[in-house]
Amino acid sequence: MAAIKRIFVGGLRRQMLLFGLLLGSCVPAQTVTPENSVYKKRVLEGAELQILGSYYRQEGSNAAVTGGRGTEELTDVHPTVILAVPLNDDDVLTANVGVSAYTSASSSNVNPFDGNGGVADPFQASTGASREDVWINGVLSYAHSSDDRNTVWTVNVSGSNEYDYRSFGFGGGITRLFNEKNTEVGLRVNAYLDNWTLIYPVELRDGSDLLDRSNRDSYNVGLNVSQILSRNLQGMLSLDLVRQSGLLSTPFQRVYFADREDRFTGNFPLADDIERLPHDRNKLALGGRLHAYVNERIVVRTFYRFYTDDWGVTSHTLNLEVPVKISGQFTLRPAYRYYRQSAADYFAPFNLHLSTDLHYTSDYDLAQFVANQYSLGLSYTDILTRWRLLGWGFKSLDLNLSAYRRDNGLRANQVSFGVKIVND
Numbered sequence: 554m555a556a557i558k559r560i561f562v563g564g565l566r567r568q569m570l571l572f573g574l575l576l577g578s579c580v581p582a583q584t585v586t587p588e589n590s591v592y593k594k595r596v597l598e599g600a601e602l603q604i605l606g607s608y609y610r611q612e613g614s615n616a617a618v619t620g621g622r623g624t625e626e627l628t629d630v631h632p633t634v635i636l637a638v639p640l641n642d643d644d645v646l647t648a649n650v651g652v653s654a655y656t657s658a659s660s661s662n663v664n665p666f667d668g669n670g671g672v673a674d675p676f677q678a679s680t681g682a683s684r685e686d687v688w689i690n691g692v693l694s695y696a697h698s699s700d701d702r703n704t705v706w707t708v709n710v711s712g713s714n715e716y717d718y719r720s721f722g723f724g725g726g727i728t729r730l731f732n733e734k735n736t737e738v739g740l741r742v743n744a745y746l747d748n749w750t751l752i753y754p755v756e757l758r759d760g761s762d763l764l765d766r767s768n769r770d771s772y773n774v775g776l777n778v779s780q781i782l783s784r785n786l787q788g789m790l791s792l793d794l795v796r797q798s799g800l801l802s803t804p805f806q807r808v809y810f811a812d813r814e815d816r817f818t819g820n821f822p823l824a825d826d827i828e829r830l831p832h833d834r835n836k837l838a839l840g841g842r843l844h845a846y847v848n849e850r851i852v853v854r855t856f857y858r859f860y861t862d863d864w865g866v867t868s869h870t871l872n873l874e875v876p877v878k879i880s881g882q883f884t885l886r887p888a889y890r891y892y893r894q895s896a897a898d899y900f901a902p903f904n905l906h907l908s909t910d911l912h913y914t915s916d917y918d919l920a921q922f923v924a925n926q927y928s929l930g931l932s933y934t935d936i937l938t939r940w941r942l943l944g945w946g947f948k949s950l951d952l953n954l955s956a957y958r959r960d961n962g963l964r965a966n967q968v969s970f971g972v973k974i975v976n977d
Contacts, residue, residue, distance in 0.1 A: 594702055595639065595642045596639065596643060596644070596698045596702075597637060597638075597639040597645050598639070598975070598977045599977030600636065600637065600638045600639070600975065600976040601636070601973065601974075601975050601976075602634070602636050602637075602945070602974050602975075602976075603633075603634070603635040603636075603971060603972065603973045604634055604971070605634075605969070605970070605972075606632045606633070606969065606970055606971075607629075607967055607968065607969035607970070608630055608631075608967070608968045608969075609628065609629040609631070609966075610628045610629075610966055610967075611625060611626070611627050611963065611964060611965035611966075612624075612625060612627075612963075612964055612965075613917075613961070613963035613964065614676065614962055615920075615961060615962065615963070616659035616662070616675070617659070617803070617914070617915060617917065617918070618659040618662050618663060618754075618805060618806055618807065619659065619662050619675035619807055619822075620675075620806075620809045620824065620904070621903040621915030621916070621917060622675055622902075623662060623676055624658040624659060624675070624676050624678060625658065626658035626659075627656070627657045627658065627659070628655060628656050629655040630653070630654050630655070631651065631653040631654075632651070632652055633650070633652075634650050634651075635647065635648070635649045635650075636648050643697055643698050643699075643700070644695065644696065644697050644698075645696045646693075646695055647692075647693070647695075647696070648692070648693050649690075649691065649693075650689075650690070650691050651689070651691075652687065652688070652689050652690075653687070653688040653689075654685070654688075655685065655686060655687075656684055657685070657686075659678075660683055660684060660686070661678045661680070661681055661684030662675060662679055663683045663752065663755065664683055664754075664755040665679045665755070665821050666755065666818070666821075667681030667683070667755075668680030668681040672819060672820075673818065673820065673821035674819070674820040674821060675821060675822070686715055687715070688715045689713060689714050689715075690711065690713035691711065691712055691713070692709060692710070693709065693710050693711070694707060694708065694709035695708050702734075703729060703730045703731070703734070704729055704730075706725070707725055707726045707727075707741075709723065710722065710723045711723070711745075716750070717749060717750040717752050718748070718750070720745055720746070720747040721745070721747075722744060722745040722746070724742050724743030724744060725741070725742060726739060726740055726741030726742065727739070727740055728740075735780065736778075736779070736780050736781075737777075737778070737779040737780075738776075738777070738778050738779075739775075739776070739777040739778075739779075740774075740775070740776055741773075741774070741775045742772075742774050742775075743772075744771070744773075745770070745771040745772075745773075746768070746770055747769040747770070747771070748767055748768050749767040749768075749769070749800055750767070751763075751764055751767050752804055753805055753827060754805055754807050754827065756818075756823045756824055757824055757826075757827065763826075763827055764802075764804060766799055766800050767800055768799045769797065769798070769799035769800050769801060770797070770798050770799050771796070771797045772796045772797075773794070773795050774793070774794045775791065775792065775793045775794075776791065776792045776793075777789060777790070777791045785845060785846040785847075786843065786844070786845055787842075787843075787844045788841070788843050789840075789841065789842040789843075790839075790840070791839070791858075792838070793836075793837070793838040793839075794835075794836070795834075795836035795837075795838075796833075796834075796835055796836075797834045797835075798832060798833050799832060800832070801831065802827070802828040802830040802914065803828055803916070804827055804828075806827060806828040806915075807825075807826075807827065808824065808825060808826045808827065808828055808829070808906055808913050808915055809825050809903060809904040809906070809915070810825045810826070810904070810906050810907060810908040811904055811905050811906065812907050812908055812909075813825050815904070826908075826913075828913065828914045828915070828916065829911075829912050829914075830864075830899060830912050831864070831899075834862055834864055835862060835863045836860070836861075836862040837862070838858055838859065838860045839858065839859045839860075840856065840857065840859075841856070842854070842856045843855045850877060850878045850879075851876070851877055851878070852876050853874075853875055854875070855871075855874075856871070856872040856873075857872075858870040860894075864897045864898055864899065864919070865895065865896070865899075866894055866895060866896070866919065867894065867895050868892065868893060868894035868895070869891075869892070870892050871890070871891040871892075872890045872891075873888065873889050873890075874886060874887070874889075875887055875888075882933055882934055882935060883931065883932065883933055884934070885930070885931055886928075886930035886931070886953075887928070888927075888928040888929075889925070889926070889928070890924075890925070890926040891924075892923070892924040892925075892926075893922075893923045896919065896921040897914070897919040898912075899913055899914050899919070900914055900916070900919045900920050901914075901915060902915060902920075903915055917961055922960055923960045924958065924960070925958050926956065926957045926958075927955065928953060928954065928955040928956075929953070929954050929955075930953040930954075931951070931952045931953075932951045932952075933949060933950045933951075934948070934949045935948060936948075945974045945975065945976050946974060946975050946976070946977065947972075948973040948974055948975050949973045950970070950971070950973075951970060951971040952968075953967075953968070953970070955967045955969075
């Protein structure tokens with residue numbers, strides 16, 4: 554189910570995308586242009602292929618599908634392929650294709666009676682068909698750099714599909730470099746047009762629609778300003794604005810009311826209603842990075858982000874990464890991430906909402922919580938690409954282990970890797 558993927562694996566996808574961007578930095582080269590016989594830097598020397606993958610596993614006891622109480626066990630396997638091809642000295646075309654296959658105990662309980670011999674329990678996964686799904690995503694982007702390499706234009710289109718969810722996106726951006734390339738300003742704009750197939754909890758399927766819309770539109774604007782502060786310091790400030798409208802709740806997430814009598818089939822409580830949230834949401838995020846070069850072996854990377862929205866959620870994120878060069882080709886990357894957020898105005902735990910409320914959810918992604926994530930990565934880089942096969946040279950290999958812990962009991966572990974090869 555699409556919502557389960559966004560709840561539990563959305564963070565993973567963002568990490569994978571960032572992982573790909575970190576691996577995919579362009580290598581400038583120089584070629585001679587016939588017109589003026591002067592050197593011109595190529596944006597990308599040759600085609601670059603990245604193969605990324607991850608395995609993710611989590612467990613918890615606050616599943617939103619069963620009203621904030623129930624198993625959250627989930628496993629996800631996520632391979633991604635990114636191919637960047639230089640069209641000429643100035644233009645690069647990049648294709649990104651990813652597949653995410655998962656098995657989710659909580660999504661299996663959209664219909665908890667279609668497996669296990671009809672015996673249902675919120676803390677036990679159903680063996681029915683809804684326990685697993687596949688998400689497919691593709692992004693095609695084009696980047697053009699000016700002759701002086703001080704301006705870069707980008708455009709992109711994207712699409713993704715799941716059993717009950719489809720998305721189409723498009724956008725673009727511009728990056729300008731000033732002050733002998735010591736200052737960089739970037740502006741990006743993206744739009745995502747999504748549509749649900751409305752699937753309700755099995756006990757609420759009486760032939761009528763509980764919701765009056767199935768679309769969701771999201772519009773994002775981002776601004777980044779990066780500055781080299783000294784030989785050893787680089788800083789960046791960011792501003793992100795997001796406007797969402799349409800169906801912002803998840804059709805198959807249950808809610809239970811404290812002022813209504815509980816109803817059961819076996820050990821499974823029957824829903825009083827589905828999750829209902831406002832049709833509009835505005836988000837604001839302010840961030841800052843500071844990278845410090847300590848010496849030829851150690852770099853300190855810090856990041857802070859403040860987030861707020863008109864649903865009452867505010868959050869603070871702190872991230873620290875200390876890459877340590879342990880040899881000419883190997884780098885060790887320990888990292889720590891701290892996250893704290895307040896609860897949305899519409900959140901309450903299992904069986905504590907009132908039927909007179911207009912909006913309600915028991916999704917613990919909208920609850921108050923504190924989370925810690927510990928990571929350890931290892932990178933191998935061969936800038937000379939000495940290992941070659943059929944014209945392709947091995948450039949880098951990255952491995953990463955991470956452990957995620959929330960104070961409400963959600964626990965997750967992830968193993969990821971990335972391989973980069975180039976054809977130059």
